[in-house]
Amino acid sequence: MKLQIAVLPGDGIGPEVTNQAIKVLKAIASEFDHTFKFKTADVGAVAIDNHNNPLPDATLKLCKSSDAILFGAIGHPKYDNDPSAKVRPEQGLLKLRKELELFANIRPVKAYESLLDKSPLKRHIIKGVDISIYRELTGGIYFGKKELSEDGNVASDLCEYSREEIERVAHLAFEAAQSRNNKVTLVDKANVLETSRLWRRVVTEIAKQYGDVELDFLFVDNAAMQMILNPKQFDVILTENMFGDIISDEASVIGGSIGLLASASVGKKYAMFEPVHGSFPQATNKNIANPVASILSAAMLLEHFELFSEAQLVKLAVEKSLKLHISTPDINSKYDNVSTSKVGDFIEDFINNPGDTNMNFTNIHLGQSTII
Numbered sequence: 447m448k449l450q451i452a453v454l455p456g457d458g459i460g461p462e463v464t465n466q467a468i469k470v471l472k473a474i475a476s477e478f479d480h481t482f483k484f485k486t487a488d489v490g491a492v493a494i495d496n497h498n499n500p501l502p503d504a505t506l507k508l509c510k511s512s513d514a515i516l517f518g519a520i521g522h523p524k525y526d527n528d529p530s531a532k533v534r535p536e537q538g539l540l541k542l543r544k545e546l547e548l549f550a551n552i553r554p555v556k557a558y559e560s561l562l563d564k565s566p567l568k569r570h571i572i573k574g575v576d577i578s579i580y581r582e583l584t585g586g587i588y589f590g591k592k593e594l595s596e597d598g599n600v601a602s603d604l605c606e607y608s609r610e611e612i613e614r615v616a617h618l619a620f621e622a623a624q625s626r627n628n629k630v631t632l633v634d635k636a637n638v639l640e641t642s643r644l645w646r647r648v649v650t651e652i653a654k655q656y657g658d659v660e661l662d663f664l665f666v667d668n669a670a671m672q673m674i675l676n677p678k679q680f681d682v683i684l685t686e687n688m689f690g691d692i693i694s695d696e697a698s699v700i701g702g703s704i705g706l707l708a709s710a711s712v713g714k715k716y717a718m719f720e721p722v723h724g725s726f727p728q729a730t731n732k733n734i735a736n737p738v739a740s741i742l743s744a745a746m747l748l749e750h751f752e753l754f755s756e757a758q759l760v761k762l763a764v765e766k767s768l769k770l771h772i773s774t775p776d777i778n779s780k781y782d783n784v785s786t787s788k789v790g791d792f793i794e795d796f797i798n799n800p801g802d803t804n805m806n807f808t809n810i811h812l813g814q815s816t817i818i
């Protein structure tokens with residue numbers, strides 16, 4: 447298969463983790479005889495520095511003319527610490543999602559067997575967790591009218607949803623549930639918010655078209671508690687933009703690190719693949735950030751094009767790395783010097799030697815020990 451992939455590394459750890467995902471996609475291309483072409487463009491704080499615009503026209507144009515987009519992360523402390531900044535890196539990401547109509551953000555959450563003890567949650571609570579979060583991505587409070595009074599003392603953000611915006615993401619969530627464990631949980635705040643009551647009405651109507659899928663409802667405050675009390679009750683979680691943002695970071699604790707959480711942002715025409723985490727500024731250029739979220743986002747890209755064996759191989763390689771503790775410090779306490787790029791090297795090597803069960807990973811030197 448021939449694919450042109452727009453690469454938007456962005457800020458902070460974005461470039462470091464995205465480089466590992468590219469390495470992995472190149473290994474897949476060579477192993478399965480595909481042609482993947484990568485074209486890079488600026489987004490976020492780096493784009494403000496270089497072009498005075500967090501989403502330059504050239505970047506948007508490249509995204510629209512590519513088959514898929516691989517996104518790193520955006521965000522910089524100089525904006526985080528300045529609430530009055532009018533131009534902000536995050537606007538680049540939000541505009542991209544809106545312009546490309548990427549209305550559904552799919553965030554899988556899984557408890558890996560080999561990482562059960564890395565989570566602060568008890569093993570018996572998280573063992574077997576497998577959740578898919580369907581987060582609405584182009585509506586709600588993120589995109590409603592924003593106002594600040596002239597004296598700067600009153601501010602408002604409008605939360606608005608239309609039936610159509612709810613329907614299109616809800617259908618994707620129900621379809622996903624049909625190929626999983628046939629359950630959708632709608633997370634909302636229908637006891638308070640009019641938008642949430644619209645979500646309940648619309649989603650209840652849509653559920654009638656999916657008789658084999660059980661639908662239940664949770665208020666978001668309770669859902670936040672249930673996520674750590676009994677996460678195994680969830681199969682597909684469907685929710686609006688901001689609740690989905692918050693609940694997915696919380697859910698990442700189940701897996702052991704947000705550095706493992708991948709996502710796909712899809713619409714009718716375009717698709718973008720982005721880790722759930724941000725630019726983790728404290729780790730910039732230290733080669734310590736976990737690249738797995740970015741690598742698994744690349745696996746979701748492969749799945750999007752129905753390259754299932756390829757995606758499976760990437761996931762297998764990731765699981766092998768986790769099992770052997772070839773992981774960055776956020777989840778590794780066995781070795782102290784496994785860097786971002788070493789994790790990428792291992793996964794790349796695994797893909798290049800898929801049938802070799804006696805692989806000798808001679809390039810993975812971990813201090814005094816060498817993994818054999």
Ligand SMILES: NC(=O)c1ccc[n+]([C@@H]2O[C@H](COP(=O)([O-])OP(=O)(O)OC[C@H]3O[C@@H](n4cnc5c(N)ncnc54)[C@H](O)[C@@H]3O)[C@@H](O)[C@H]2O)c1
Nearest residue numbers: 519520521522526704705722723724725726727735736776
């Ligand atoms: N999609 C995105 O690009 C995105 C997402 C979230 C936040 N942000 C931006 O990132 C900046 C920093 O935000 P933040 O600190 O709230 O969130 P963050 O996700 O960047 O980091 C929060 C914490 O998560 C952990 N973490 C994140 N990524 C990791 C990785 N790959 N490996 C290991 N640990 C990792 C670190 O402990 C870090 O302190 C802000 O400017 C914010 O706006 C961007």
Ligand SMILES: CC(C)[C@H](C(=O)O)[C@@H](O)C(=O)O
Nearest residue numbers: 520521536539540691722724
């Ligand atoms: C950076 C920010 C705009 C973004 C969001 O809130 O959607 C991030 O937190 C995410 O989860 O991708």
Ligand SMILES: [Mg+2]
Nearest residue numbers: 691692695722
């Ligand atoms: Mg977020």
